[in-house]
Amino acid sequence: xxxxxxxxxxxxxxxxxxxxxxxxxxxxxxxxxxxxxxxxxxxxxxxxxxxxxxxxxxxxxxxxxxxxxxxxxxxxxxxxxxxxxxxxxxxxxxxxxxxxxxxxxxxxxxxxxxxxxxxxxxxxxx
Numbered sequence: 001x002x003x004x005x006x007x008x009x010x011x012x013x014x015x016x017x018x019x020x021x022x023x024x025x026x027x028x029x030x031x032x033x034x035x036x037x038x039x040x041x042x043x044x045x046x047x048x049x050x051x052x053x054x055x056x057x058x059x060x061x062x063x064x065x066x067x068x069x070x071x072x073x074x075x076x077x078x079x080x081x082x083x084x085x086x087x088x089x090x091x092x093x094x095x096x097x098x099x100x101x102x103x104x105x106x107x108x109x110x111x112x113x114x115x116x117x118x119x120x121x122x123x124x125x126x
Contacts, residue, residue, distance in 0.1 A: 015047075017045075019042065019043050020045065020047065020048050020051070022043075023039070023043050023048060024048075024051060027052075027055075027057055028055075030057055031055040031056060031057055032055065032056040032057075034058065035057070035058065036058040036059070036060065037052070037057060037058065037059045037060070037061075038059075038060050038061055039059070039060075039061035039062075040061060040062060041061065041062040041063050041064050041106075043061070044061040044062060044063040044064075044067075044108055045063065045067050045068075045069055045070075046063075046067065046069045046070055046071075046094070046096075046108065047069045049094055049108050049110050050094070052110055053092075053093065053094065053110055058110065059108075059109070059110050060107070060108070060109040060110075061107065061108060061109075062105060062106060062107050063096075063106050063107060063108045064106065065098070065104075065106045070096075071089070071096075081098055081099065081100040081104055082100065083100050083101065083102075084099075084100070084101070085099065085100055086098070086099040087099075093110055094108065094109075094110050095108070095109050095110070096108050097109075
């Protein structure tokens with residue numbers, strides 16, 4: 001087992017942040033075998049999910065909409081989401097979604113060879 005203790009500055013490069021390099025180091029053993037990773041917005045980025053795509057790692061997690069490599073039309077100023085609404089954008093197998101309950105929740109997900117689909121519906125209170 002590998003435990004994340006702190007940033008490892010020597011693992012970062014011009015195109016890879018320290019958190020990206022750390023997550024990739026922690027997930028190298030699950031490449032291509034169908035495991036799923038779930039992560040907090042501190043670690044998530046579109047670039048990391050693209051990297052997971054290349055290495056066939058399923059991933060899902062919250063993401064900050066103002067991340068450096070996130071699409072500019074995904075931010076809170078561009079998307080006007082009312083309470084209970086959901087907006088979804090896709091690019092190949094990468095899906096970005098935002099929904100609003102009390103606050104806006106932004107999420108990225110990428111699944112390699114999905115075997116079944118799961119639909120989740122929110123109950124409405126009349």
